[in-house]
Amino acid sequence: MEDTTKLTGMVFNVERYRIHDGSGIRTSLFLKGCDMACPWCSNPESQRSEKELGVHRNLCKNCGACIGACPQQAVSRAADGTVTTDRALCAACGACVHICPHEAREIYGEIMTVGEVMDGLKKDMAFFMRSGGGVTVSGGEPALQADFVRAVMRECKSECMDTALETCGLANWDAMWKCCEYCDEILFDVKTLVPVQFSRLTAGGIDTRLKALEVVKNNIRALRARDKTVIFRCVIVPGFNDDAAHIKRTADFAEETGVRQIDLLPFHQYGKHKYASLRMDYTLKDVAALPxxxxxxxxKQIEQRGLTCTVGG
Incomplete structure (x- = not known):
């Protein structure tokens, strides 16, 4: 078997002891890069493919320790005494992070090899075996790092680990299959099944954006044709998809493709502080979390169709 342990990927987080990303206790690997920009995204640090600096203004004391540490001279003191960072100059090298005494700075993103990832995952084998858990690869959109994901999944299966993928499905089929070939379960983030509405969440020209939803649906159809287990996950966002029509369309498509489970996740604002750290505009700050x-x-609407439905997670 080809040695792919030295393949690298851009990882922004590894979270252990998760219970909502598949069966049992799981370790989730979060990868950077996504072609969508959902306003409710709780991981905005996942959207760009490269490393980037996060600055938590609520922790910063403007002590200035970071100013002299920056080799790019990207950090300076403004006239009002506030320490500021010129992101156009910042190389996300992490020098300011290491010297900050208040932990007000962090780097989102780390290059890891498949071997390094597996070394960490093997430490969690006891939890996987006792709970029926395993490894979930999430993002961002994992399909943007398809070769890396395939290599991680294959190594996991060689160690008899259960594998799951969390994806929005917006990728060409070759990339999608690379991610799913060694995958036991695919958690599909179904945002909306209305083409124009879906297009507003994606990049590119209008023609490309209007075709994006069909790419996602075709990937789901192709995976089900290969007898892959697919679960739909729907974040319910006030004013976007919190209506019975969205639920009906989702249940209809589940029945068409033979998907038997839909998970409903209420909108929350857990990632709000990350937008501020990246100087990104958070447009849903006035939208209340859904109980x-x-x-x-x-x-109940979904269960009446004979489908399994969970709420929360």
């Missing part, structure tokens, strides 16, 4: 009980009518 889980408000999704119960949608759950």
């Amino acid at each position: 889980e009980e408000l999704l119960e009518p949608f759950q």
Whole structure:
């Protein structure tokens, strides 16, 4: 078997002891890079493919230790005494992060080899075996690093680890299959099944964006044709898809493709502080989080179709 342990990927987080990313206790590997820009994204640090600096202004004391540490001279003190960072000059080298005494700075993104990832995952084998858990690769969009994902998944299967992929499905088929070939379960993030609505979340020209949803749907059809286990996951966002029509369209497509489970996830604002650290505009700051009980009518609507439905996670 080809040695792919030296293949590298851009990882922004590895979270252990997760219970909502597949069966049992899981370790989730989060990769950077995504072609979508959902306003409710709880991991905005995942959207860009490269490393980037996060600055938490609520922790910064403007002590200035980072100013002299920056080899790019990207950090300076403004006239009002505030320490500022010129992101056009910042190389995300991490020098300011290491010297900051208040932990107000962090680097989002780290290059890791498949071998390094596996060394960490093997330490969690006892939890996987006892709980029926395993490894989930998420993002960002994992399909943008398809060769890396395939190599990680293949190594996991060689160690008898359960594998899951969390994806929005917006990728060409070759990349999607690379990610899913060694995958036991695919968690598909179904945002909306209305083409124009979906297109507003994607990049590119209008013709490309209007075709994006069909790419996703065709990937789901192709995976089901290969008898892959697919679960739909729907974040319910007020004013975007919090209506019975969205639930009906999702259940209809589940029945068409033979998908038997739909997970409903209520909108929350857990990632709000990350937008500020990246100087990104968070447009949903005035939208209240959804209590889980408000999704119960949608759950009943789905279950009446003979489908399994969970709320929360």
